[in-house]
Amino acid sequence: xxxxxxxxxxxxxxxxxxxxxxxxxxxxxxxxxxxxxxxxxxxxxxxxxxxxxxxxxxxxxxxxxxxxxxxxxxxxxxxxxxxxxxxxxxxxxxxxxxxxxxxxxxxxxxxxxxxxxxxxxxxxxxxxxxxxxxxxxxxxxxxxxxxxxxxxxxxxxxxxxxxxxxxxxxxxxxxxxxxxxxxxxxxxxxxxxxxxxxxxxxxxxxxxxxxxxxxxxxxxxxxxxxxxxxxxxxxxxxxxxxxxxxxxxxxxxxxxxxxxxxxxxxxxxxxxxxxxxxxxxxxxxxxxxxxxxxxxxxxxxxxxxxxxxxxxxxxxxxxxxxxxxxxxxxxxxxxxxxxxxxxxxxx
Ligand code: SF4
Numbered sequence: 544x545x546x547x548x549x550x551x552x553x554x555x556x557x558x559x560x561x562x563x564x565x566x567x568x569x570x571x572x573x574x575x576x577x578x579x580x581x582x583x584x585x586x587x588x589x590x591x592x593x594x595x596x597x598x599x600x601x602x603x604x605x606x607x608x609x610x611x612x613x614x615x616x617x618x619x620x621x622x623x624x625x626x627x628x629x630x631x632x633x634x635x636x637x638x639x640x641x642x643x644x645x646x647x648x649x650x651x652x653x654x655x656x657x658x659x660x661x662x663x664x665x666x667x668x669x670x671x672x673x674x675x676x677x678x679x680x681x682x683x684x685x686x687x688x689x690x691x692x693x694x695x696x697x698x699x700x701x702x703x704x705x706x707x708x709x710x711x712x713x714x715x716x717x718x719x720x721x722x723x724x725x726x727x728x729x730x731x732x733x734x735x736x737x738x739x740x741x742x743x744x745x746x747x748x749x750x751x752x753x754x755x756x757x758x759x760x761x762x763x764x765x766x767x768x769x770x771x772x773x774x775x776x777x778x779x780x781x782x783x784x785x786x787x788x789x790x791x792x793x794x795x796x797x798x799x800x801x802x803x804x805x806x807x808x809x810x811x812x813x814x815x816x817x818x819x820x821x822x823x824x825x826x827x828x829x830x831x832x833x834x835x836x837x838x839x840x841x842x843x844x845x846x847x848x849x850x851x852x853x854x855x856x857x858x859x860x861x862x863x864x865x866x867x868x869x870x871x872x873x874x875x876x877x878x879x880x881x882x883x884x885x886x887x888x889x890x
Pocket of ligand 1 (some may be wrong): 645648756
């Protein structure tokens with residue numbers, strides 16, 4: 544079954560709009576400028592951001608771009624995390640994936656559905672986004688925008704101030720809530736107009752365009768695809784580990800995560816369940832997470848991988864390994880894992 548999110552209640556066409564709006568804020572320049580363009584018309588804006596595993600925001604960090612921009616624009620900021628349920632959108636997007644594992648159209652529909660529910664909760668009547676017509680191949684084509692608005696139950700209620708003059712009229716414009724003449728007509732991938740406006744109004748601290756979504760990163764996408772194929776009940780540790788170390792898929796049901804640095808050793812110990820974490824006791828070497836239950840033969844493979852990524856690489860010696868719970872084991876090393884085997888199994 545498709546994971547396509549359902550829209551909430553249909554938009555109340557008969558009820559006139561008010562001067563309160565919810566604006567999606569990403570931390571990039573475009574959504575901040577969209578807020579500026581609408582706020583300067585006297586609209587009461589609440590900025591809404593969706594942190595997720597795939598575009599993480601340190602919620603405590605006052606220097607995070609969304610926080611910096613919300614402060615500069617003087618708008619309240621609300622964070623609604625996209626939780627594990629968002630994985631279903633990634634696994635099974637009705638409108639497919641982009642170049643990597645990014646389900647952009649379904650992701651936007653999901654965001655708009657959530658934003659609409661939030662709008663209703665706070666009594667706002669329309670939505671503002673920083674989307675620019677034709678800027679992104681998947682979700683910012685005009686037909687895709689129309690589809691996203693319709694599927695989310697937000698038809699006519701999504702104002703895109705940066706491109707408003709090249710897009711069909713929306714209800715905030717036709718009802719005289721915002722003045723279309725004071726909105727912009729940007730289309731395409733250029734950034735000149737936005738950067739000039741940012742300079743004029745002194746906006747700083749925004750993140751790079753399209754940066755930050757791990758779902759568009761080829762390496763991350765490969766690991767996530769492997770995880771979603773291999774495991775149904777994915778947990779937060781599985782997701783956090785995707786950004787750390789070397790990932791080696793031994794077989795379905797058995798994966799190794801091998802740290803590359805001291806810092807990663809520490810991160811792995813924080814994130815992974817203690818009973819899955821192994822490290823060599825008698826020489827410096829990588830911390831390894833063993834996800835799955837290895838056979839005796841596979842245990843020697845784990846030992847060979849520890850040897851491969853350690854300064855020590857003598858063959859034929861047993862190594863002592865301790866797991867994160869303090870149990871010690873001796874694993875024999877028949878062969879140090881060979882580069883061609885690793886190349887065939889690394890994610
Ligand atoms: S780039 Fe990532 S966050 Fe943005 S719409 Fe696509 S999937 Fe969603």
